[in-house]
Amino acid sequence: MSEHTITVAGVAVDTRHWIGGERVASAQTFPDVSPIDGSTIGEISRGTGMEAAAAVAAAKAAFPAWAATSRAERARILHAIADGVEKRIEELSIVETTDNGALLRSHRRGVMPRVAHNFRFFADGLLKLEHEDFETRGHTNHVSWDPAGPSVLITPWNAPLMLATWKVAPALAAGNTVILKPAEWTPLTASLLADIAAEAGLPAGVLNVVQGYGSEIGDALTSHPDVRRISFTGSVPTAKRIAESAAANLTPLSLELGGKSPLLVFADADLDLAVDLAVEQYDNAGQVCLAATRFLVEESVAEEFTRRFVEKAGQLTQGDPRGEATDIGPNIHPLQLEKIDGFVQRAVAAGARAVIGGHGKDGQYYAPTLLTAVAQDSEIVQEEVFGPVLTLQTFATEDEAVRLANDTRFGLAATLATGDPERAERVTAQLVAGTVWTNCFFVRDLQAPFGGSRHSGVGREGGTWSFDFYCDLKNTVTSPNGWNNHG
Incomplete structure (x- = not known):
């Protein structure tokens, strides 16, 4: 077992980053503490601007091939990731409970099965993603969803893996490459997801996972000029800082923020x-x-x-x-x-x-x-x-x-x-x-739009709204005239 591997309730978890298909250690670490009893679970690689740059470079290098990968092949790999999640539901559940203190029974029965469903839903949705062609004065309009590019996904600690895969799954399905930055209080299941994705055949560099504090690595990610999408779930003050970082590059943002419902x-x-x-x-x-x-x-x-x-x-x-x-x-x-x-x-x-x-x-x-x-x-x-x-x-x-x-x-x-x-x-x-x-609560369907108004967020996730965000929508207009006669 590597010196960078910790054991959580019998489950081996690598504490290093996952960049370009390889494990990468940082010079410094930060402690991951269990809320159950205050014990230190392990020391986690603490990323900085150097790791952020490496992860974006890996995502940028992997993007052309992944974007060119057929929809059917992308969907197949996402289903394989879902298979891997389902095989490890017990391991993922106990690790996440240890890391964030949520109920183990909820992880086993609802949360981790939902993680697998996230991948399956967007894999299937990709294959059905289309808009009917329409005519304008005899010209044909064809709408397409083009992959946008490297995407930075910054996720919270209250439902770490479920909320991470809510972003990762549509971003990958859309043909984007991903840099996932989990919350520093709950980094462990994101590391396991990297293992599962690699075992499922996801090419190197398509999914990268970097760990650390927002002020040290998050800012470097959100201000990087090669990043083409940023999705964040968390607090309003942090969202404002991310928006300021993204503004210099006009990087599109999706923000799911707080509530007082x-x-x-x-x-x-x-x-x-x-x-x-x-x-x-x-x-x-x-x-x-x-x-x-x-x-x-x-x-x-x-x-x-x-x-x-x-x-x-x-x-x-x-x-x-x-x-x-x-x-x-x-x-x-x-x-x-x-x-x-x-x-x-x-x-x-x-x-x-x-x-x-x-x-x-x-x-x-x-x-x-x-x-x-x-x-x-x-x-x-x-x-x-x-x-x-x-x-x-x-x-x-x-x-x-x-x-x-x-x-x-x-x-x-x-x-x-x-x-x-x-x-x-x-x-x-x-x-x-x-x-x-x-007369109900928390009935959720991935087909429905999810997001908030006012200070609760910008944009919507779920269904085709996720694809609209992670893609550049293109309309191609074709004239019926001008074709050479090759008959």
Whole structure:
């Protein structure tokens, strides 16, 4: 076993970068720490501008051949990668749980199968990607999707491999080469993906994985003149820095950012269903960008809703995410836990009341929290916490509910609980959000567009929207005249 290989729950993981089909070590490393118990999993190669330049050069060199590869062959390789993921679901699950603290049972049953599905969906979508030719004054218009070039993909820590492959799969399917930069807090499954892709026959340089801090390697990637696409999922401040870096080269951007989504509960809703939806917002220890963290409940049912919510939330089990009975695991990092608690303590100091929670627990575990008596213009209502912290406000009218729901700088998602289909139609039409769920939550299909409005992002991912982003769309207009007669 190489000195650069660590063993995570019996799974060997290479801690070096993957550049041009080879493992590359850096002179410096950074520690990867498990949120489960605070232990150091291993030392990871810490990339700088040198590794960024090498990865972009490898992607640039590999691009012409990959772009010229037939759609059928690209799709075949993506399906082979999906096969490799499915063979290693158990290994990927335990490594990811160790690295980011999300529930092991969720990784096994939902997240890692979704990783494989990401590759299969875009492989199949590539083969169906077409636009009907159309006529203009007797001339034929033909629309095509041309590969754009090397693409930098910067991914978050809350669902590392699933969100990475959500970008990697369409970028590769489109014929682009990729430089993947995973979050420094969760680098391990990206390294395993490099192994799986190589075993599936993906040519060297088509997928490159580089690790490190955003300020040291991320900036070098996003400002590189040979990069033709940048896709980022993460925070608004980081997105602004990336946009500034990309501006010099006019590099197209796709940004999926934060949220402060509402859950609107009307008096005519099925309250048991509404409470189930509300408690579901503690999923992944509240580290979900789509989470409906602001409960807006009609005054006449607010007391009963709160009572049922407290009872239901009290049945959740918080602890080691590897346990089958665990519902809520740890938060990702001590810095994140400090941030979460800071939000809560400032809110309480300003007059908020913690109905449940309001404090940390042992290690990196924060108690599921619900705050009431919060003002609409307060920090806790306006800013993304990204932890198991929810707020509850009341409204008297439908118009007030819509006004409160839309009154933040975000617009990623919204959830609505009502028994009146006409009200649902009225309200959803007025909500500023990229995704709206009515009487459900987190029902997702890759055919649908995904992204946010306002400060929640730029662009959409999923379906043909991903291909539109990762490609240069071309329209070829052909005259019926001028052909030489070779008959």
